[in-house]
Amino acid sequence: SGVNDFCVKSITKSAFGRREIEIAESEMPGIMMLRKRAKDEKPLRGAHIAGCTHVNAQSAVLIETLVQLGATVRWAACNIYSTQNAVAAALAEAGVPIFAWRGETEEEFWWCLDRCIHKEGWTPNLILDDGGDATHLMLKKYPDYFKAIRGIVEESVTGVHRLYMLSKAGKLTVPAINVNDSVTKNKFDTFYTCRDSILDSLKRTTDIMFGGKQVVICGYGDVGKGCAQSLKGQGCIVNITEVDPICALQAAMDGFRVVRLNEVIRTVDVVVTATGNKNVINRDHMNRMKNGSILCNMGHSCSEIDVVSWQDLPNPDYPHSNLFPLQNSLHTPELTWERVRSQVDHIIWPDGRMIILLAEGRLVNLSCSTISSFVVSVASSTQALALIELYSAPGRYKSDVYLLPKKMDEYVASLHLSTFDAHLTELTDEQAKFMGLNKAGPFKANYYR
Numbered sequence: 273s274g275v276n277d278f279c280v281k282s283i284t285k286s287a288f289g290r291r292e293i294e295i296a297e298s299e300m301p302g303i304m305m306l307r308k309r310a311k312d313e314k315p316l317r318g319a320h321i322a323g324c325t326h327v328n329a330q331s332a333v334l335i336e337t338l339v340q341l342g343a344t345v346r347w348a349a350c351n352i353y354s355t356q357n358a359v360a361a362a363l364a365e366a367g368v369p370i371f372a373w374r375g376e377t378e379e380e381f382w383w384c385l386d387r388c389i390h391k392e393g394w395t396p397n398l399i400l401d402d403g404g405d406a407t408h409l410m411l412k413k414y415p416d417y418f419k420a421i422r423g424i425v426e427e428s429v430t431g432v433h434r435l436y437m438l439s440k441a442g443k444l445t446v447p448a449i450n451v452n453d454s455v456t457k458n459k460f461d462t463f464y465t466c467r468d469s470i471l472d473s474l475k476r477t478t479d480i481m482f483g484g485k486q487v488v489i490c491g492y493g494d495v496g497k498g499c500a501q502s503l504k505g506q507g508c509i510v511n512i513t514e515v516d517p518i519c520a521l522q523a524a525m526d527g528f529r530v531v532r533l534n535e536v537i538r539t540v541d542v543v544v545t546a547t548g549n550k551n552v553i554n555r556d557h558m559n560r561m562k563n564g565s566i567l568c569n570m571g572h573s574c575s576e577i578d579v580v581s582w583q584d585l586p587n588p589d590y591p592h593s594n595l596f597p598l599q600n601s602l603h604t605p606e607l608t609w610e611r612v613r614s615q616v617d618h619i620i621w622p623d624g625r626m627i628i629l630l631a632e633g634r635l636v637n638l639s640c641s642t643i644s645s646f647v648v649s650v651a652s653s654t655q656a657l658a659l660i661e662l663y664s665a666p667g668r669y670k671s672d673v674y675l676l677p678k679k680m681d682e683y684v685a686s687l688h689l690s691t692f693d694a695h696l697t698e699l700t701d702e703q704a705k706f707m708g709l710n711k712a713g714p715f716k717a718n719y720y721r
Contacts, residue, residue, distance in 0.1 A: 289362030300649035317342030324406035354638035404431035423662030447669035461651035467498035469637035483507035577633035
């Protein structure tokens with residue numbers, strides 16, 4: 273469809289998508305409580321939000337919350353495989369200008385994002401980004417729009433890295449809030465979501481039995497920690513690769529063997545990337561992987577696994593991207609690709625050896641499985657509060673990258689405690705004075721992670 277101000281796979285699926293959203297709402301107490309408390313005040317009245325995130329039932333709850341808080345929004349997907357088509361249809365049916373469908377090409381991805389950002393008579397003044405592509409496109413193609421932007425909210429490691437690079441180069445002319453490193457994002461959404469969804473992704477796509485399998489996880493940040501704990505609990509023998517000695521020491525003390533990839537690549541059954549970097553797994557590694565081994569990516573960046581070699585050069589085919597595809601990795605004549613299931617490819621070498629690649633190296637949990645609505649509620653509440661903070665306090669923040677104030681982190685956590693019938697202990701006046709704290713918080717310093 274595309275007759276009106278949206279483009280989705282099939283608008284006829286909207287009723288099913290609406291049921292998906294309603295189910296997600298029942299498992300997202302924090303964002304629903306925030307919607308209830310703030311909808312009359314409408315703290316985002318006048319806000320024009322350009323959003324580029326995964327498009328699924330959980331993000332739909334956030335989108336509709338932003339609308340109920342007074343914002344007008346336009347939306348596109350940050351990943352070409354993670355969109356739930358029925359949910360996109362439900363949002364379009366509800367009047368949200370959304371441009372997203374599962375299985376977009378690279379060209380369609382940039383077209384959708386362009387339609388999200390640019391509309392005659394509508395200028396965005398806030399960006400909600402997941403990966404930095406909306407920010408990147410606006411800077412490249414619509415630099416004048418930045419004069420109206422009050423702030424950027426970014427939730428991924430990849431996007432935050434790009435923001436810090438812009439800031440370092442003096443090209444970030446608006447304030448940005450890094451919600452990826454907020455406590456409620458990285459200690460809850462990132463860790464618990466990945467802990468649950470790595471098993472779901474691997475089971476749905478390969479029917480693997482985990483017990484006794486040799487696994488290597490590249491990266492032991494919050495994503496890697498969640499994956500490692502989950503796979504270890506299923507009986508896998510888990511190895512970790514790390515560049516950071518602090519994370520490496522954590523992995524070792526958690527009982528994992530810390531290795532270099534070349535030491536284990538010939539023997540492992542499953543390879544999981546979770547670094548946010550590029551070329552973590554290259555063609556040379558894949559040439560040495562054993563027959564039937566599984567390769568997948570849990571990080572945001574599609575360049576962790578070198579499916580298509582990417583180089584940082586101006587790209588004539590995708591003029592708003594700075595990544596240029598070089599066809600010299602897995603897309604070579606001697607290799608045979610067989611699509612055996614949705615998002616599951618067998619890649620066969622001339623000698624008959626085969627590896628199983630999931631989601632073409634893109635984010636496997638949102639491409640091949642579903643995620644917990646509850647933990648996404650924590651992250652969505654954080655994102656909504658960050659947008660409200662930037663919009664309602666113009667001039668408070670300079671052109672730099674900030675963390676969410678700890679008071680807001682604690683407020684987000686408190687919104688979810690009632691689900692567990694959890695009751696907070698209160699400090700006495702004497703205890704608060706002894707600790708140098710306000711009885712109502714914040715209880716942690718701003719540098720706490």
